[in-house]
Amino acid sequence: MDINDIIKPENQVYKKPALLNDNYMHYCPGCSHGVVHKLVAEIIEEMGVGEKTVGVAPVGCSVFAYNYIDVDWIEAAHGRAPAIATAVSRLYPKNLVFTYQGDGDLAAIGTAETIHAANRGENITIIFINNAIYGMTGGQMAPTTLLGMKTATTPYGRRVDLNGYPLKIGDILAQLDGTCYVTRQSVHTPAAVRKAKAAIKKAFQNSLDRKGTSVVEIVSTCNSGWKLTPEQSNKWMVEHMFEKYPMGDLKNL
Amino acid sequence: MEKEIRLMKGNEALAMAAIRYGADAYFGYPITPQSEVLETLMAEQPWETTGMVVLQAESEVSSINMVYGAAAAGKVVLTSSSSPGISLMCEGLSYIAASELPALVINVMRGGPGLGTIQPSQADYFQATKGGGHGDYHFIVLAPSSVQEMCDFVGLGWDLAFKYRTPAMILADGVVGQMMEKVVLPPQRPRHTDEEVRQRCPWAAMGRTPDRGRNVVTSLELDSAKMEVNNERFQATYRQIEANEVRFETYGTEDCDYLIVAFGSIARISQKAVELARKEGIKIGIIRPITLWPFPHDEVKRLASKSKGVLVVELNAGQMIEDVRLAVNGTVKVEHYGRLGGIVPTPDEILDAFKEKIYQK
Numbered sequence: 001m002d003i004n005d006i007i008k009p010e011n012q013v014y015k016k017p018a019l020l021n022d023n024y025m026h027y028c029p030g031c032s033h034g035v036v037h038k039l040v041a042e043i044i045e046e047m048g049v050g051e052k053t054v055g056v057a058p059v060g061c062s063v064f065a066y067n068y069i070d071v072d073w074i075e076a077a078h079g080r081a082p083a084i085a086t087a088v089s090r091l092y093p094k095n096l097v098f099t100y101q102g103d104g105d106l107a108a109i110g111t112a113e114t115i116h117a118a119n120r121g122e123n124i125t126i127i128f129i130n131n132a133i134y135g136m137t138g139g140q141m142a143p144t145t146l147l148g149m150k151t152a153t154t155p156y157g158r159r160v161d162l163n164g165y166p167l168k169i170g171d172i173l174a175q176l177d178g179t180c181y182v183t184r185q186s187v188h189t190p191a192a193v194r195k196a197k198a199a200i201k202k203a204f205q206n207s208l209d210r211k212g213t214s215v216v217e218i219v220s221t222c223n224s225g226w227k228l229t230p231e232q233s234n235k236w237m238v239e240h241m242f243e244k245y246p247m248g249d250l251k252n253l
Numbered sequence: 254m255e256k257e258i259r260l261m262k263g264n265e266a267l268a269m270a271a272i273r274y275g276a277d278a279y280f281g282y283p284i285t286p287q288s289e290v291l292e293t294l295m296a297e298q299p300w301e302t303t304g305m306v307v308l309q310a311e312s313e314v315s316s317i318n319m320v321y322g323a324a325a326a327g328k329v330v331l332t333s334s335s336s337p338g339i340s341l342m343c344e345g346l347s348y349i350a351a352s353e354l355p356a357l358v359i360n361v362m363r364g365g366p367g368l369g370t371i372q373p374s375q376a377d378y379f380q381a382t383k384g385g386g387h388g389d390y391h392f393i394v395l396a397p398s399s400v401q402e403m404c405d406f407v408g409l410g411w412d413l414a415f416k417y418r419t420p421a422m423i424l425a426d427g428v429v430g431q432m433m434e435k436v437v438l439p440p441q442r443p444r445h446t447d448e449e450v451r452q453r454c455p456w457a458a459m460g461r462t463p464d465r466g467r468n469v470v471t472s473l474e475l476d477s478a479k480m481e482v483n484n485e486r487f488q489a490t491y492r493q494i495e496a497n498e499v500r501f502e503t504y505g506t507e508d509c510d511y512l513i514v515a516f517g518s519i520a521r522i523s524q525k526a527v528e529l530a531r532k533e534g535i536k537i538g539i540i541r542p543i544t545l546w547p548f549p550h551d552e553v554k555r556l557a558s559k560s561k562g563v564l565v566v567e568l569n570a571g572q573m574i575e576d577v578r579l580a581v582n583g584t585v586k587v588e589h590y591g592r593l594g595g596i597v598p599t600p601d602e603i604l605d606a607f608k609e610k611i612y613q614k
């Protein structure tokens with residue numbers, strides 16, 4: 001007996017996207033990556049562009065994004081995804097080319113690649129997971145780590161004199177003439193997930209329409225890195241992260 | 254475009270050759286002494302004729318990753334730089350090699366280390382032939398000594414890169430990049446259509462079609478057992494390249510008593526030194542490795558074994574001499590003569606060094 005015998009297809013109101021494969025995800029329970037992966041797969045399927053999509057995976061927790069979404073992928077060196085996406089997009093102008101990057105990848109080691117790709121107005125979508133911490137390497141400070149926030153490399157909390165300020169890279173990207181759409185979203189409630197989905201879809205459509213660079217920042221949880229339960233993480237994110245990284249469009253042309 | 258004879262700089266020839274050999278894309282960042290490559294491409298505007306993409310990146314780090322992206326998508330792609338820029342590219346080169354991608358990288362060497370000088374040098378021999386980046390990898394290294402070879406090696410580099418799915422490097426020095434010579438440009442090679450790319454690069458990440466699974470281009474493999482298998486496959490490719498692709502040229506080796514080993518521009522200057530020596534009745538021959546990796550060990554060994562001494566002439570403090578000594582393995586005296594910091598020696602200086610270090614009256 002399979003799922004179709006239990007629930008007839010005509011009675012289904014929800015299903016796993018066809019492009020999201022059956023590989024077990026390595027993400028921690030409560031992590032935002034799984035939800036965003038599902039949205040990306042769902043949108044590519046809904047837009048019918050699976051055959052002309054190339055994703056560029058980063059270094060960080062989502063280094064294995066290519067294991068889960070059934071499109072062509074290129075795995076980048078740390079921070080270099082926008083450079084790779086630039087080349088693929090210019091050589092296959094009809095393709096949907098997107099990068100999927102974390103805060104360390106996009107806003108620390110890859111700041112130059114990110115800003116210059118966006119400033120050239122490359123026709124790509126950048127999906128930016130901002131969880132204010134380095135998950136993959138064990139919870140070190142990210143460029144977006146909040147002041148006072150404890151991480152493995154700021155064990156007494158982030159201090160301005162030692163570590164500088166949290167980087168609002170989304171705001172910087174919105175200032176560039178090459179970007180057409182910069183938005184900040186989250187996926188911690190069903191309503192937020194629906195908004196994030198609409199944002200990613202809009203970004204992908206912009207890329208297909210060659211309107212310039214679209215950036216969807218998803219303020220995300222890292223309950224393992226934050227050392228909180230998934231539920232506490234959502235609450236902590238709303239109470240602390242949203243103050244520094246407020247939800248909504250930063251630019252929408 | 255038909256075959257055409259032109260007078261041009263080595264760097265300009267690289268650019269013209271890239272267009273004519275059907276490049277899909279060039280990504281680069283200006284650096285002396287090779288900026289004419291990007292300048293020439295921008296002036297030629299090949300996007301209007303062949304559809305080639307030309308882009309000035311924000312750094313060499315970005316250039317090489319654009320090259321990685323284009324290569325991963327099955328395209329014919331190149332970049333060019335000079336020594337400090339190539340150092341920045343070494344991360345990307347390691348990834349390209351580990352992802353088994355074809356690409357062409359050109360290094361028009363200047364004097365180092367550090368910011369060094371903009372004058373010619375061959376001090377990146379170690380970096381080019383021994384890896385440069387991290388991990389066990391090699392790429393094919395072609396060393397041109399004329400403007401014609403600058404042109405020809407662009408086509409050869411891509412042919413070899415696609416044959417073995419490995420990066421290839423043209424390791425030129427500032428002399429070859431800046432000097433002007435007659436060059437025969439090849440007829441225009443058409444660029445591959447997307448359908449042709451799909452056929453010849455079934456591994457390319459360019460959008461999956463219903464007839465195949467998704468393609469993932471990556472160098473990551475956390476399972477050590479699988480990573481060892483990957484490494485063994487890379488090594489098997491390198492052994493094949495070593496067996497099939499060694500290239501070199503000889504001059505005056507039929508009757509020589511002594512041997513000079515030199516590559517690139519200094520091989521041509523050494524040839525003049527050999528001519529001067531022969532007027533004095535001293536018979537020297539030259540072997541000029543064209544592939545620095547794979548190195549022509551067997552031919553160097555054979556020629557050295559029938560000579561009384563070997564002089565390795567390089568624009569560095571002694572790099573290729575290590576490969577020559579490995580080939581010769583102590584059977585005959587091997588000495589080095591080199592100038593540093595961007596100085597290019599004259600034929601007389603080379604002959605004097607030979608007489609001092611090698612010649613037995």
